[in-house]
Amino acid sequence: TFGEPGIVLELADLPEPPAPAAGEVLIGVEHAPINMNDLYLIQGVYPLRPSLPSVVGNEGVGRVLAIGRGVDHLKVGDRVLVPLYSFSWRERLVAPAAGLFALPEADPRQLAMLGINPPTAALLLNESIDLRPGDWVAQNAANSAVGRSLIAIAKARGLKTLNFVRRLELVPELQAVGGDLVIVDQSGAVDKIRATIGDARVPLGIDGVAGKAAATIAGVLSHSGTLVVYALMSGEPVTVAPLDLIAKRVVVKGFFLNHPDVELKIPSALRETAPLVASGAIRVPIAATYPLTAFREAVAHVQRGGKVMFDVDGASELFDKVAVEAPQVQAP
Amino acid sequence: TFGEPGIVLELADLPEPPAPAAGEVLIGVEHAPINMNDLYLIQGVYPLRPSLPSVVGNEGVGRVLAIGRGVDHLKVGDRVLVPLYSFSWRERLVAPAAGLFALPEADPRQLAMLGINPPTAALLLNESIDLRPGDWVAQNAANSAVGRSLIAIAKARGLKTLNFVRRLELVPELQAVGGDLVIVDQSGAVDKIRATIGDARVPLGIDGVAGKAAATIAGVLSHSGTLVVYALMSGEPVTVAPLDLIAKRVVVKGFFLNHPDVELKIPSALRETAPLVASGAIRVPIAATYPLTAFREAVAHVQRGGKVMFDVDGASELFDKVAVEAPQVQAP
Numbered sequence: 104t105f106g107e108p109g110i111v112l113e114l115a116d117l118p119e120p121p122a123p124a125a126g127e128v129l130i131g132v133e134h135a136p137i138n139m140n141d142l143y144l145i146q147g148v149y150p151l152r153p154s155l156p157s158v159v160g161n162e163g164v165g166r167v168l169a170i171g172r173g174v175d176h177l178k179v180g181d182r183v184l185v186p187l188y189s190f191s192w193r194e195r196l197v198a199p200a201a202g203l204f205a206l207p208e209a210d211p212r213q214l215a216m217l218g219i220n221p222p223t224a225a226l227l228l229n230e231s232i233d234l235r236p237g238d239w240v241a242q243n244a245a246n247s248a249v250g251r252s253l254i255a256i257a258k259a260r261g262l263k264t265l266n267f268v269r270r271l272e273l274v275p276e277l278q279a280v281g282g283d284l285v286i287v288d289q290s291g292a293v294d295k296i297r298a299t300i301g302d303a304r305v306p307l308g309i310d311g312v313a314g315k316a317a318a319t320i321a322g323v324l325s326h327s328g329t330l331v332v333y334a335l336m337s338g339e340p341v342t343v344a345p346l347d348l349i350a351k352r353v354v355v356k357g358f359f360l361n362h363p364d365v366e367l368k369i370p371s372a373l374r375e376t377a378p379l380v381a382s383g384a385i386r387v388p389i390a391a392t393y394p395l396t397a398f399r400e401a402v403a404h405v406q407r408g409g410k411v412m413f414d415v416d417g418a419s420e421l422f423d424k425v426a427v428e429a430p431q432v433q434a435p
Numbered sequence: 436t437f438g439e440p441g442i443v444l445e446l447a448d449l450p451e452p453p454a455p456a457a458g459e460v461l462i463g464v465e466h467a468p469i470n471m472n473d474l475y476l477i478q479g480v481y482p483l484r485p486s487l488p489s490v491v492g493n494e495g496v497g498r499v500l501a502i503g504r505g506v507d508h509l510k511v512g513d514r515v516l517v518p519l520y521s522f523s524w525r526e527r528l529v530a531p532a533a534g535l536f537a538l539p540e541a542d543p544r545q546l547a548m549l550g551i552n553p554p555t556a557a558l559l560l561n562e563s564i565d566l567r568p569g570d571w572v573a574q575n576a577a578n579s580a581v582g583r584s585l586i587a588i589a590k591a592r593g594l595k596t597l598n599f600v601r602r603l604e605l606v607p608e609l610q611a612v613g614g615d616l617v618i619v620d621q622s623g624a625v626d627k628i629r630a631t632i633g634d635a636r637v638p639l640g641i642d643g644v645a646g647k648a649a650a651t652i653a654g655v656l657s658h659s660g661t662l663v664v665y666a667l668m669s670g671e672p673v674t675v676a677p678l679d680l681i682a683k684r685v686v687v688k689g690f691f692l693n694h695p696d697v698e699l700k701i702p703s704a705l706r707e708t709a710p711l712v713a714s715g716a717i718r719v720p721i722a723a724t725y726p727l728t729a730f731r732e733a734v735a736h737v738q739r740g741g742k743v744m745f746d747v748d749g750a751s752e753l754f755d756k757v758a759v760e761a762p763q764v765q766a767p
Contacts, residue, residue: 313677335677342674345645345667348689355687357680 104155105147108402112145114395115156117431120197123171128200130183131418134215134392135163135191137405153190158431163191164206164215166418174200181205184218184373192395193431194417202370209381212412216248216387217380222372223333223360224252228260229368230331230358231307236261238304241323243267243288244311244336245277248387248410253309254281255384256376265296265305265323267316281384293322307331314339321347321355333358398432436487437479440734444477444764446727447488452529455503460532462515463750466547466724467495467523469737485522491764495523496538496547498750506532513537516550516705524727524764526749534702541713544744548580548719549712554704555665555692556584560592561700562663562690563639568593570636573655575599575620576643576668577609580719580742585641586613587716588708597628597637597655599648613716625654639663646671653679653687665690730764 123129163185167177183203185191206214240257244250245266257264258281266277267288277285286292308320308330314337321330321343347353379385390409393401404411455461495517499509515535517523538546572589576582577598589596595615609617618624640652640662646669653662653675679685711717722741725733736743
């Protein structure tokens with residue numbers, strides 16, 4: 104049943120998956136993060152629900168343990184992302200090899216968080232066709248995982264970021280990770296920004312908050328700028344000053360990583376951003392790691408706040424995968 | 436000085452304009468409407484201000500009284516629009532002939548209102564490239580001059596209109612002028628519409644109100660629909676539900692008739708809409724007409740509400756234009 108993750112989740116021992124068929128690989132999961140989206144899925148918030156019982160978990164990283172016929176772009180031992188939505192909170196799974204690629208050498212816990220937020224940030228930056236090196240991109244929710252990824256990807260592309268945060272203590276922290284301008288979203292912020300950046304171009308704004316925070320981003324955009332809304336942390340309607348639309352010709356649109364048009368672009372965004380994770384340019388602080396057996400503590404930790412990771416260890420018995428019982432966390 | 440029109444306007448006798456030079460025509464003004472925009476200009480609301488003293492008035496219709504060298508697409512006696520922003524509240528003026536064309540036979544008072552609202556409506560309808568005959572266009576402020584023009588133009592193009600109004604008594608009135616669906620903008624309206632039109636396509640929404648009224652239009656749009664904001668009658672920020680942007684991929688943009696990109700398209704929009712004025716399909720009820728000498732009463736009438744027209748009579752002395760003192764209403 105769907106409901107509170109701390110109540111409805113159970114740890115189950117399932118049989119080992121079958122050997123990979125043609126075009127498939129067997130993946131031994133090493134690490135899998137817990138995202139708020141995972142908890143929403145378990146709570147039944149989304150209209151799209153898996154049939155129960157189901158393993159859950161959207162992201163993860165693991166090693167290729169076995170390869171099916173016809174797979175020649177991967178070899179046993181390669182570290183790969185667990186494909187999105189293939190339910191990562193388990194030790195081993197079989198997945199299609201198409202779209203998988205060998206990840207660079209890097210902290211596997213950081214790689215485990217590559218699948219959603221970095222490509223979201225990269226593809227948000229692609230939503231304006233008018234960006235040139237040296238241009239500014241404005242964003243709010245700059246301290247989120249998408250926001251921090253965006254700072255790193257923009258810098259790698261030669262763009263500057265103008266970052267709105269809600270707490271003053273985040274200013275030095277985001278400056279330290281490369282935010283070119285970090286400013287608390289409060290009255291007078293737009294004037295302060297223009298005093299700092301002069302008439303520099305700001306063709307793209309990224310809004311993850313909605314409500315009045317969207318209007319602030321629209322306010323700093325240049326003529327004909329694009330405002331892209333990808334999340335609604337405030338829970339409020341998106342608000343924009345009419346004259347920013349009418350006189351300044353700002354265009355407002357939305358972004359959704361799982362839209363069919365967007366999904367096609369994820370593989371190239373992963374290839375762009377994986378090296379940034381490897382270099383440490385994209386790095387999400389991890390609050391704690393838990394084994395799958397401690398899933399209740401892990402979920403409670405996420406609900407208190409902080410990025411939490413499952414240490415799955417499903418690839419530790421590399422090549423020794425026969426007849427191992429594979430525990431999996433599933434919503435019954 | 437700029438200020439209250441009833442106070443700062445004066446009637447002035449100015450010399451007759453000179454004979455038209457090459458490429459110019461002399462126009463004898465017949466009728467000139469008073470728009471709220473005229474009053475805003477006189478009040479000094481806009482950042483762009485004419486140097487004073489200045490004749491004012493943006494729209495009008497008149498007869499060609501004389502033609503300069505090289506003008507072969509017009510003849511003396513043709514009825515033409517006074518070019519926008521050439522200051523129409525006067526008996527005679529010289530204007531460039533380029534862009535002018537002989538208007539069809541029709542009530543000249545109705546033709547006097549052709550210059551702004553019908554092309555605005557026509558060009559708003561061009562803001563979606565995805566409109567097909569039989570599609571619906573949703574609009575609010577449907578009882579405005581733009582809204583009524585839009586109903587007629589949409590019908591001529593084989594489109595259906597879904598019209599939001601704020602007062603129940605407007606429903607039969609707008610149905611009578613061709614509104615396919617007319618509905619009071621109140622809670623539950625969107626559900627009622629979908630019950631009526633089923634899953635018919637609504638690719639374009641037109642918003643002249645801003646505030647929550649914009650969110651209502653976005654709510655009735657189909658997937659990937661376009662919401663175009665052209666005015667802000669409510670004075671409130673434009674509001675849109677984030678999921679209409681993110682999940683339904685609605686794009687929000689603004690429209691401004693005097694934007695350089697848009698201005699280029701006005702002549703073709705005038706040629707499309709002039710026959711609709713001539714046929715009576717576009718018709719604005721006129722509350723009263725006044726001579727230029729009664730400009731204070733005329734302005735006061737506009738401020739009370741209602742469409743008011745100057746009866747200028749500047750073409751009545753056709754061909755007898757030498758040494759006539761030409762009274763003009765100007766902001767000193």
